[in-house]
Amino acid sequence: MEKLLKVSSSPHVRDGVTTQRLMFDVVIAMIPASVYGVWQFGMNALLVLIATVIASVAAEYLYEKLMHKPITISDGSAVVTGMILALNMPPEIPVWIPVLGAFFAIIVVKQLYGGLGQNFMNPALAARCFLLTSFALFMNNFSSAKLGFDSLTGATPLAQLRAGETVDLASLVIGRIPGTIGEVSVIALLIGAIYMVVRKVISPVIPLIYIGTVFVFTFLFGGFNLTYSLSEICAGGLIFGAFFMATDYVTSPLTPKGQIVYGLILGIVTGIFRLWGASPEGVSYAIIFSNLLVPLIERYTLPTAFGKGGQKK
Known part of the structure; x- marks a missing residue:
């Protein structure tokens, strides 16, 4: 009985896009930021990436095996979760911390709510917030030896902006700054973002409105300073979050107005x-x-069904 299909009325649209293909495209899109992060921060960054991805896949396999559920690791979603989580880690963090975060993301946030498509928040981001709360000292340590350049120490660009200091926009765009493994290079992130848009993996609507709103907000309430607003856009994980996390199919609205x-x-x-x-x-x-807020947003932005909503005479 569980294999019975529930078919809605016509018309139907057939599409060859699979979850595996979408996830594979997201992995490809994150490669430029991953490569740049490893090149800039060194081997511990690479170890964090590999260990977190392996831990994510292992967590999904072990949970589904123990719960006697179909094994879904081949769909690639656990790999994507692991990569996003790893790229949100400081480069010198002890490897066991993101590994713990991977198990939290997959088991607590994803699998306990029913698996892919059932989680109500982004698993990687939920795990990052969990780690920020549990291991604040490690999660806020951005000191690292930078390959080919001087040592990267001190405050992040966002901390400098908060303190009223100025930051070099060119360094923000290139990525010659302290930060998490995957957030530092705007160029690398935009290469991946363009790839996803061209491949129609994501729509640019949410990222562009998100980034544009932050720009306007920081311009209006940050002293009408154009350089400051541009620095807020390029610093931190805004571009990474806008294109790779805010656009998650499961946890973002489907309606255009939403x-x-x-x-x-x-x-x-x-x-x-x-x-x-x-x-x-x-x-x-x-x-x-x-x-x-997504369920509430979709509730109030659902399009009116054809033939309904008109005034009765």
């Missing part, structure tokens, strides 16, 4: 966190908060 509202909420909440929050970074918490 995507606009979602992007606006993301930008406003991120701006509030960054300008007046306890921490200068607000992307992870903003996306998690907005994920929780």
Whole structure:
């Protein structure tokens, strides 16, 4: 009985796109940021990437095996979760911390809610927030030896902006800054983002509205300083979050109007966190908060069915 198909009325659209192909494209899109992060921060960054991906896949396999469920590791979603989580880690973090985060992401946030398509928030970001709360000292340590350059120490660009200091925009765009493994190079992230848009893996609506809203918000409430607003866009995990996490199919709205509202909420909440929050970074918490609002957003932005909604005479 569980194999019975529930078919809606016509018309039907046939599409050859599979979950595996979509996930494979996302993995490809994250390769430029991964390569740059490893080149800049060294072998521990590579070890964190490999270990976190392996831990994510292992967690999914072990849970499904123990629960006697179909094994779904071949769909690639666990690999994507592992890569996103790893790229959100400081480069010198002890490897066991992101490994623990991977098990939390896959088992607690994804599998306990029914697996792929059932989780109500982004598993990788939920795990990052869990690690930020549990291991704040390690998660906020961005000191690292930079390959080919001087030592990267001191405050992140967002912390410098919060302190009223200026940062070099060129360094932000190239990635010659402290930060997490995958967030530092705007160029590398945009290469991956363009690839996903061209491949139609994501729509640019949510990322562009998100980034644009943060720009306007920080310009209006940050002293009408264009350089400051551009620095807020390029610093931290905003571009990474906008293209690779806020666009998650499961935790973002499907309705066109809902995507606009979602992007606006993301930008406003991120701006509030960054300008007046306890921490200068607000992307992870903003996306998690907005994920929780998605059911409400979709409820009020559903298109009116054809033939309904008109005034009765």
